[in-house]
Amino acid sequence: MAYPSIAIPGQPLGLSSQYASGPGTHVQNAHICASILGPVVEYAQDTKASSGKTRDSPPPVLSVQRSAQLVSNDAALTNVLPEVDAVVLARVTRINPRQATVAILVVGETVCSDEFQGLIRVQDVRATEKDKVKIFSSFRPGDIVRAQVISLGDQSNYYLSTAGNHLGVVMATSDGGNTMYPISWKEFKDPVTGVTESRKVAKPF
Amino acid sequence: MALSPLVLPGDPIPPGALPTSSNPSIPLKLGPGLRHIPPDRIVPVVAGELCIDHKKNAVWVETNGGRYIPTAGDLILATVHHSTSDSFSCSISPHTPFASLPHLAFAGVTRKTRPQLNPGSLVYARIALANKHMDPEIECVNPATGKSDGMGELKGGMLFDVSLGMSRRLMMPNPSAQGSMVILDEIAEKVPFEMAVGRNGRVWVDAEGVAKTLVVGRAIQETDEGNLGVDEQRKVAKRLLRDL
Numbered sequence: 209m210a211y212p213s214i215a216i217p218g219q220p221l222g223l224s225s226q227y228a229s230g231p232g233t234h235v236q237n238a239h240i241c242a243s244i245l246g247p248v249v250e251y252a253q254d255t256k257a258s259s260g261k262t263r264d265s266p267p268p269v270l271s272v273q274r275s276a277q278l279v280s281n282d283a284a285l286t287n288v289l290p291e292v293d294a295v296v297l298a299r300v301t302r303i304n305p306r307q308a309t310v311a312i313l314v315v316g317e318t319v320c321s322d323e324f325q326g327l328i329r330v331q332d333v334r335a336t337e338k339d340k341v342k343i344f345s346s347f348r349p350g351d352i353v354r355a356q357v358i359s360l361g362d363q364s365n366y367y368l369s370t371a372g373n374h375l376g377v378v379m380a381t382s383d384g385g386n387t388m389y390p391i392s393w394k395e396f397k398d399p400v401t402g403v404t405e406s407r408k409v410a411k412p413f
Numbered sequence: 414m415a416l417s418p419l420v421l422p423g424d425p426i427p428p429g430a431l432p433t434s435s436n437p438s439i440p441l442k443l444g445p446g447l448r449h450i451p452p453d454r455i456v457p458v459v460a461g462e463l464c465i466d467h468k469k470n471a472v473w474v475e476t477n478g479g480r481y482i483p484t485a486g487d488l489i490l491a492t493v494h495h496s497t498s499d500s501f502s503c504s505i506s507p508h509t510p511f512a513s514l515p516h517l518a519f520a521g522v523t524r525k526t527r528p529q530l531n532p533g534s535l536v537y538a539r540i541a542l543a544n545k546h547m548d549p550e551i552e553c554v555n556p557a558t559g560k561s562d563g564m565g566e567l568k569g570g571m572l573f574d575v576s577l578g579m580s581r582r583l584m585m586p587n588p589s590a591q592g593s594m595v596i597l598d599e600i601a602e603k604v605p606f607e608m609a610v611g612r613n614g615r616v617w618v619d620a621e622g623v624a625k626t627l628v629v630g631r632a633i634q635e636t637d638e639g640n641l642g643v644d645e646q647r648k649v650a651k652r653l654l655r656d657l
Contacts (some may be wrong), residue, residue: 303547304547348546
């Protein structure tokens, strides 16, 4: 069955017996269907080295490309969607005694074309003494945070965690407007005024 | 007391105005209304009188009016608006976000015995957390000692609104000497009453009967509105007590 060159969401592209489902597609009623709007590409799967058993080569992969990937012709470009256990960089947009709302800017090494919203709940800020965490002493709006995705969450938010030495605030601006540098796992220092502010700091190296 | 200089935001401070403490080891303390621009500039950011305390080596700008800005550590009068699963939402000043008062932030309370505060109740509380990024949080217990320190629900009585400057004068350690507030001493000779002052511009008064409560409340409000001096306060006190 010839697949269309441009697919709209929900459009069947091929049989799931003949093709494998790649990024931008899903399987429904034994058909590979497009999930997003975009051009359809087919490419061969990377055949893993099998241990002597002769098998048929795995079926080709059908995928629908996102507009951000059209810049490069590499069909096997990594997806810019955050996955579970991905390390992301995000900017804190809002804080609340129970959670911090962040805008995910970078997934892994790729900058996202548009931001995703994430939540860091108060029990996911630190690994130890989770009930004594104060969000105001861990994050402030405007901080850049390195976090790990723990759940794809619901319709509006990914769930992130900064429980880990390498996770936490990477860049912060002081109340006086100057960029601060980290001095310990819980403090940033403003070099101009000398004032320290508390944050949950990520290990810089 | 010498007339304190009036300053406007951004004015340079006259050099003789800064306190010169006899003890040079005490650092200069900047109070509300002043900002330090490193390395050596002190600039007022509000309009008002520049006040100095030589003993404590402190300088600040005294202004009256405007809205109350919640600051951690202030004692305030809050009205309970509604209750959520783990806190009360209380109003500190009108048309501002509610402050949250946790159910467990009271003296001698456990998960089984929760305080019963209906919407509309008045509480005397301390601000635990206040910053520009989040809604304020208040508490009715001292977290270090677990004692209530006079905080908690206020039953009966009546609430009066006063300016922020008046509530600061009432909360001074010696209002009659430091803040020229003699009217309450005059009234207290004839009318016994109980009073609680919040820094958010609210005063709660409780006396025997509505008439006496109103006398005390009106006394404070008239002193505030008219900016009355000591003699005028005595006249007002006489007039209000005579009408009782």
